[in-house]
Every structure is written in structure tokens, then in C-alpha cells.
Amino acid sequence: MVTLDTPIKIGNFTVKNRITFAPTVKFDFTDDSGLVTDKLVEHYKERALGGAGLICVEATAVLPGGRFGKNHMGLWSDEQIEGHKRITKACHDANAVVIIQLNHAGYVCNGDCGPHVGPSEIEIDSYAGKYTTHALTLDEVHEYQKAYVDAAVRAQKAGYDGIQLHGCHGYLINQFVSPTNNFRTDEYGGNAKNRARFASEIISSIRDLCGPDFLISVRTTGFDKTVEDAIEVAEEYVNAGCDYLQVSAGMTSFDEIDDFKDPQIDKFPSLGCRFKDHFKGRVPVSNVGGILTPERAKYFIENEYVDTVDLARAILADPDFPNAAITGGNYTKCFQCKACQYGPFTNHVCPAEMVRKKAEV
Numbered sequence: 154m155v156t157l158d159t160p161i162k163i164g165n166f167t168v169k170n171r172i173t174f175a176p177t178v179k180f181d182f183t184d185d186s187g188l189v190t191d192k193l194v195e196h197y198k199e200r201a202l203g204g205a206g207l208i209c210v211e212a213t214a215v216l217p218g219g220r221f222g223k224n225h226m227g228l229w230s231d232e233q234i235e236g237h238k239r240i241t242k243a244c245h246d247a248n249a250v251v252i253i254q255l256n257h258a259g260y261v262c263n264g265d266c267g268p269h270v271g272p273s274e275i276e277i278d279s280y281a282g283k284y285t286t287h288a289l290t291l292d293e294v295h296e297y298q299k300a301y302v303d304a305a306v307r308a309q310k311a312g313y314d315g316i317q318l319h320g321c322h323g324y325l326i327n328q329f330v331s332p333t334n335n336f337r338t339d340e341y342g343g344n345a346k347n348r349a350r351f352a353s354e355i356i357s358s359i360r361d362l363c364g365p366d367f368l369i370s371v372r373t374t375g376f377d378k379t380v381e382d383a384i385e386v387a388e389e390y391v392n393a394g395c396d397y398l399q400v401s402a403g404m405t406s407f408d409e410i411d412d413f414k415d416p417q418i419d420k421f422p423s424l425g426c427r428f429k430d431h432f433k434g435r436v437p438v439s440n441v442g443g444i445l446t447p448e449r450a451k452y453f454i455e456n457e458y459v460d461t462v463d464l465a466r467a468i469l470a471d472p473d474f475p476n477a478a479i480t481g482g483n484y485t486k487c488f489q490c491k492a493c494q495y496g497p498f499t500n501h502v503c504p505a506e507m508v509r510k511k512a513e514v
């Protein structure tokens with residue numbers, strides 16, 4: 154039986170167990186320079202020592218204009234490479250595979266950082282105000298693709314084992330993929346193959362430049378607008394050289410998809426299970442969403458619903474969650490209070506962390 158501590162081959166790496174740390178931005182851990190700080194190194198070191206087999210470092214901006222806010226980590230310049238070497242060393246010392254999520258926020262970037270760009274011109278009316286987005290010209294599409302590829306090359310120089318393209322949650326790659334946001338009539342719009350092209354070409358270029366051993370993951374949308382369409386998009390990624398599909402949510406409401414065959418599994422974490430059903434054996438597939446206890450993590454792995462489970466809040470709340478889940482040890486459970494829920498100007502307070510720190514005194 155496959156268990157949480159069964160190693161798995163992902164790309165050309167053997168990951169020591171089935172638990173991965175999902176990307177989670179820590180806005181106030183850096184500043185406008187986007188450089189890695191001591192606080193960030195410590196944050197990832199703790200999580201690697203806590204036993205996660207694979208660490209995915211948070212959404213990292215490929216261009217300053219693509220940031221969520223001014224205090225957002227980046228890999229848009231060679232000067233940023235040195236700091237990332239400290240994160241990769243800390244994770245490797247703890248025997249974790251480490252990749253980094255590359256992102257441009259596209260339509261929803263912070264307007265103080267750069268223009269709101271994306272596949273099409275659309276009217277946005279959000280908490281950030283009302284504005285019209287700029288539809289990238291063909292030349293600009295290629296410039297933005299190059300920014301992702303350049304950042305991946307920097308990531309490799311910094312010692313990362315691979316990268317993850319941020320292809321979900323409504324950011325630039327997802328905007329290209331979503332038929333509700335991409336109205337282009339050129340080769341980057343229309344059918345699923347065309348909507349996937351923005352990211353597929355990035356994947357092929359990274360593969361050419363970084364070689365066969367560099368792990369390429371995509372955190373892909375599980376439904377946009379349907380699960381079937383999202384699977385067609387992911388097929389394009391796999392054909393282009395993606396080694397690992399980490400499935401999360403897209404830009405469509407969960408009301409639009411059917412319940413999963415197993416009533417014990419909610420729609421969000423079911424997305425990865427539906428992809429695993431389709432891609433079984435070709436590339437490993439992970440799911441995410443509300444996996445907050447060892448029992449829940451085991452349910453997905455032992456029933457082979459997915460190959461790996463991706464955990465965000467459980468490991469934010471307690472870095473030692475993976476070791477505890479595997480050995481049956483104690484851990485501090487996430488309070489689900491949403492205080493970690495992100496925004497550059499929100500107050501990040503984790504009650505689970507406070508409980509842990511109190512217990513240490």
C-alpha cells in the first residue's frame with residue numbers, strides 16, 4: 154500500500170514522502186527590492202526540517218510589474234539570485250526537494266507596481282478599483298513569456314531543483330487559459346490548445362534551456378470553465394515537458410462542477426483526484442484544499458486518489474506537521490481563522506504559531 158512516507162519519483166528526483174508544502178506568499182517578509190531576507194530563509198528552513206518532501210517556495214514575481222504589492226519576493230533580476238541560494242541550501246540540507254513558483258499577476262497586479270496586462274482588454278471592477286486592462290500585443294506576449302523563462306534560468310542558478318508555473322487562481326497564465334477572460338482571435342486564444350499556448354511555450358523554452366533534469370511543475374487550474382477543458386489544457390503542458398501537475402482552483406465558481414464520486418471528498422480537493430484519474434501513471438498529480446489533519450492526508454494517498462498531497466495552512470500553522478503525520482506525533486492544528494489569509498496590508502497573526510511558541514517557553 155502507498156503510505157505518506159512512500160518515496161515518489163517526480164521528474165528525475167526522488168521525493169522522500171508524499172507531503173508537499175504549497176506555495177504561500179509572505180508579503181511583509183521582504184520589501185520593494187524583492188530580495189530574500191533572513192526571515193524568509195528561516196521560514197523555509199523550518200518547513201524543510203519539519204519533513205515536507207518537497208517545498209514549493211511562494212509566488213515569486215518574474216517582473217516587478219507583476220507583483221501583488223511592493224513587498225513581494227522576486228526573481229526578475231540577477232541580483233536576486235544570491236539570496237535564493239540560501240533558501241535552496243537550507244532545504245537541501247534537510248533533504249527536501251525545492252522548487253519555486255513563478256508568477257505574474259496580470260490583470261490583477263498591484264497598479265502601483267505596473268500596468269494591468271493580460272490576454273484581452275476587459276473592464277475590472279474590484280476592491281482595487283475600476284480599470285480597463287491592456288491586451289498584450291503579440292510582441293508583448295513573447296516578452297512576458299521570456300520573463301518567466303529568464304526567471305526559471307535564474308532559479309536554476311540559485312540551486313532550485315525546478316520551478317512551478319503559477320497557472321491557477323486567476324493570475325496571468327490562468328487568464329490566458331480561461332475562456333471567460335481570454336477573447337483573443339490569434340494563436341493565443343480560442344480552443345484549449347491555443348489558450349494553453351502561452352504557458353506551453355514557456356515550458357518548452359525552460360526545458361530547452363534548463364535541461365532534462367530540471368523539474369517543471371504547473372500549479373494548474375482544475376476547472377476553467379469545465380474540468381474537461383482544464384484537463385485538455387494540462388495535456389498541452391504535459392506534451393510540452395511538464396513533469397508534475399499540481400491542481401488547484403481557477404476562475405470559475407465551484408457551483409459549476411458536479412459533486413465528486415466519493416461524497417467524503419469536497420469539490421476543491423477533488424480536482425486533483427479527477428486529474429489523477431485522467432493522467433494516472435503519466436505524470437504525478439497532487440491536490441490541495443482543506444487537508445488539515447494526518448487522517449485527511451492519508452485518505453487521499455492510501456486510496457491512491459492522488460500521488461502527493463499539497464498542504465498550505467497545515468504547514469504554516471505547524472512546520473512539523475509532515476513529520477508528525479508520518480510518525481503519529483503531536484502537532485498544532487490550524488485554527489482555520491484566516492488570519493494568515495493574505496494581503497500586503499493585513500495583520501498576519503497565526504494562533505497556532507502562538508500556541509507553539511508558548512509551549513516552547
Ligand SMILES: Cc1cc2nc3c(=O)[nH]c(=O)nc-3n(C[C@H](O)[C@H](O)[C@H](O)COP(=O)(O)O)c2cc1C
Pocket residue numbers: 175176177178179211212254319322372401441442443444463464465466467493494495
Ligand atoms: C497565507 C497564504 C498565502 C498563499 N499564497 C499562495 C501563493 O503564493 N501561491 C499559490 O498558488 N497559492 C497561494 N495560497 C493558496 C495555498 O497554496 C492553498 O492553495 C490554499 O491555502 C488551500 O490549501 P490549504 O487548505 O492547505 O490551506 C496561499 C494561501 C495562504 C493561506
